[in-house]
Amino acid sequence: MEKELKYVDLVDQPIAMHPKKFALWLFLVTIVMIFAALTSAYIVRQSEGNWLEYDLPTIFWYTSGIVIVSSICLQYAYSAAKKDNLAGLRIGLGLAVLFGIAFLVGQWYSWVALVDENVFFVGNPSGSFLYVFTGLHAVHLISGVIFLIIVLISTFRYKVHSKSMNTLEMATTFWHFLAALWLYLFMFLLLNH
Template structure:
């Protein structure tokens, strides 16, 4: 009997370091986004140094949209904490607020583009305007993908599929949303500093 137990102990597979495949894909995606924006900001700096660069003030609405995005990140964290405590009502409210604030952020970005056009800063023309539109447009596209992830989590929350024993969805959603917030802060400070 002792030999059988010893054999079982020797033959049982050892635990391996494993990561949730969906979370792994998310992190690969985030690294890809970082590389995309790093290459774009590098190209911006190189092109700016060449001259023929239109300097313009960033419309104030971009400041306000930054505040909206920060608030949405706070609401997202509230949703995550609520899910961990099985506070379903707060979870639904918080994730709904996050979604609405994400939509408001996108609307404000579009309004910011209209202000740029009023200032004669266009997508085609001077490279400084082109870069500004590309940066904000690429980030806006990723916000749209974030809203899709939020919508999936929101639907799951209303079906009570997000709770303390099933946090994967909300963890992925929170990680991606906070990442988009940090990315915007980086772009915002970068554009303020080097415009």
């Protein structure tokens, strides 16, 4: 007596991701790898000695709060878009952009505070690492602000709404990632400084 084998298709819909979202996730993985390498290098170099001790700029606490508030504003914009609340979408996006710019200004002032403490990019590796961490994060944040501005302009052209969320989802993912990355860097520096 032979048993008949049956193929049962349990998946109704194939697992798929928009190509641009996939590219974004690959980019995020790349950024994680870069900062993982940098923080590892920081720990290794710190253990070798000749490490300048200085206080982290107080403004880092404020910029951390600013980046959290900007993420909250962007999440509000995302929720508003899902409900076709275009006014809420624009307000949330606009505030996220403003807080993103405020974060960048705060980072500039953190560099001013470092210079006032005689911590420079060249010289001791301790200062160099801090400038690289904050500078590289700022470059990514500038690209995030530009991305948010592009999405904000799209809202005025009625290209972002509950039926067209792809660009906003990508911007939200990228922005939340940048916020989490900054919080990771700040906590890393607090714990390893």
